[in-house]
Amino acid sequence: MNIVxxxxxxxxxxxxxxxxxxxEPEAQILAVLPSLKAATAWFTxxxxxxxxxxxxxxxxxxxxxxxxxxxxxxxxxFTTAYNEYAIRAFRVNSIDYLLKPVDRDDLEAALLKFHRLxxxxxxxxxxxQLEILMKDLHSGQEKKKYKxxxxxxxxxxxxxxxxxxxxxxxxxxIIFLVTTDNQRHISDFNTLEEAEHxxxxxxxxxxxxxxxxxxxxxxxxxTHTTGKLTVRLRPPLQCEVDISREKAHSFREWLG
Amino acid sequence: LRTERLERDxxxxxxxxxxxxxNPHFLFNSLSSLDSLIFENQExxxxxxxxxxxxxxxxxxxxxxxxxxxxxxxxxISRYIFLLRTRFGDALQVCIDLEEQPMSRRIVPVTLQILxxxxxxxxxxxxxxxxxxxxxxxxQYLHVRNTLHKKSIVETSNKLGLNNLKxxxxxxxxxxxxxxxxxxTFAVSIPLL
Numbered sequence: 001m002n003i004v005x006x007x008x009x010x011x012x013x014x015x016x017x018x019x020x021x022x023x024e025p026e027a028q029i030l031a032v033l034p035s036l037k038a039a040t041a042w043f044t045x046x047x048x049x050x051x052x053x054x055x056x057x058x059x060x061x062x063x064x065x066x067x068x069x070x071x072x073x074x075x076x077x078f079t080t081a082y083n084e085y086a087i088r089a090f091r092v093n094s095i096d097y098l099l100k101p102v103d104r105d106d107l108e109a110a111l112l113k114f115h116r117l118x119x120x121x122x123x124x125x126x127x128x129q130l131e132i133l134m135k136d137l138h139s140g141q142e143k144k145k146y147k148x149x150x151x152x153x154x155x156x157x158x159x160x161x162x163x164x165x166x167x168x169x170x171x172x173x174i175i176f177l178v179t180t181d182n183q184r185h186i187s188d189f190n191t192l193e194e195a196e197h198x199x200x201x202x203x204x205x206x207x208x209x210x211x212x213x214x215x216x217x218x219x220x221x222x223t224h225t226t227g228k229l230t231v232r233l234r235p236p237l238q239c240e241v242d243i244s245r246e247k248a249h250s251f252r253e254w255l256g
Numbered sequence: 257l258r259t260e261r262l263e264r265d266x267x268x269x270x271x272x273x274x275x276x277x278x279n280p281h282f283l284f285n286s287l288s289s290l291d292s293l294i295f296e297n298q299e300x301x302x303x304x305x306x307x308x309x310x311x312x313x314x315x316x317x318x319x320x321x322x323x324x325x326x327x328x329x330x331x332x333i334s335r336y337i338f339l340l341r342t343r344f345g346d347a348l349q350v351c352i353d354l355e356e357q358p359m360s361r362r363i364v365p366v367t368l369q370i371l372x373x374x375x376x377x378x379x380x381x382x383x384x385x386x387x388x389x390x391x392x393x394x395x396q397y398l399h400v401r402n403t404l405h406k407k408s409i410v411e412t413s414n415k416l417g418l419n420n421l422k423x424x425x426x427x428x429x430x431x432x433x434x435x436x437x438x439x440x441t442f443a444v445s446i447p448l449l
Contacts, residue, residue: 008381008382009285009288009289009343009344010345011288011289011292011293011296011342011343012285012288012289012291012292012343014292014296015288015291015292015295018295034382034383035380035382035384037384057281060380060382060385060407081280081281081284081285081288099284100284100285100287100288101284101287101288101290101291102288102291153259174259186259190419190420190423191419193419194419
């Protein structure tokens with residue numbers, strides 16, 4: 001059996017190599033590759049091994065990136081130091097993963113699983129599984145949950161405010177949350193960028209350096225000959241928010 | 257004034273969290289390396305284990321302090337760097353270039369560790385692309401500058417580390433934390449207190 005290891009930390013790689021040799025004495029370890037780049041190069045020049053051990057976090061990226069350039073058909077045992085996300089993904093797949101420091105028993109179990117799978121599954125089944133896994137990982141990233149309630153400071157207490165009552169966030173010395181009835185609270189955000197990260201872009205729009213406004217707060221927009229826009233907010237809100245010429249188009253698209 | 261105080265408490269709380277969770281990646285990766293060292297080089301393994309405990313002890317001992325002398329933080333950071341250098345070898349170069357004078361100034365504990373960890377988290381480290389970090393100071397600032405070769409994906413970044421440091425120092429110093437990204441370098445400057 002031919003094995004390739006992809007692992008960026010030399011000490012960890014040499015230990016894994018020894019452990020594999022012990023558990024699988026007749027196996028040949030063809031290469032220990034320290035980076036995504038080295039792995040890509042190796043796979044374009046060599047036939048695939050029977051089994052690949054691959055660290056998820058590599059020094060130059062995440063090993064899943066390997067499948068963008070080449071797609072190895074061989075079964076893979078992933079290794080990872082700590083990654084709840086990956087662990088969750090692997091649970092729904094039958095391809096194995098090992099937590100570092102790698103436990104000897106776990107390694108043996110993974111190898112056993114590999115031998116079993118090899119007997120019963122044609123190669124492309126593993127490939128399909130891997131595709132499903134990567135899709136899962138991907139959609140996990142896209143299906144981001146947006147924040148729907150925000151904690152604000154009211155006297156000595158923290159009070160939740162639901163996203164439906166938010167008119168806008170605005171940055172002065174700190175980030176304020178202002179509700180549709182014009183109540184001003186100190187938000188729990190450090191920066192507007194941080195807020196932007198967790199807000200649903202369908203509802204909230206980053207108008208300028210100072211404001212993120214909610215769709216429901218917009219009453220009307222006034223256009224200027226310069227291309228700039230001024231947004232009037234629904235009463236009782238009193239302020240107006242400027243949108244630069246550069247952002248005007250994307251703002252109108254967002255508004256509908 | 258009241259809002260100011262609330263805000264400050266909040267910033268502090270965020271920072272507490274940051275310090276308390278010395279990155280779990282760091283712990284488990286260090287343990288993996290240790291697993292290997294135990295067979296390859298017992299002497300180094302023992303040294304590695306001791307430095308690892310000291311790093312964690314420093315974080316525990318200092319997490320409640322508002323400020324520490326730069327000297328103390330630098331001693332801690334040398335141990336942290338020893339661990340990293342054992343893991344990454346020559347691909348990681350850290351140069352601490354500090355004279356006596358700034359050593360008695362103060363910083364928020366674990367600041368330096370957070371900055372070095374950031375550099376490691378965001379940059380490629382291998383033989384082709386060495387990561388070089390330089391720590392130096394002038395009258396007002398402690399500078400941490402590193403070569404820039406960004407990883408394509410950083411899985412565990414919540415982008416809060418630097419922002420929290422920035423807001424925390426806003427209450428401690430009239431000078432702002434400075435972040436400067438250029439084509440090949442990334443530098444963060446922390447006001448010395």
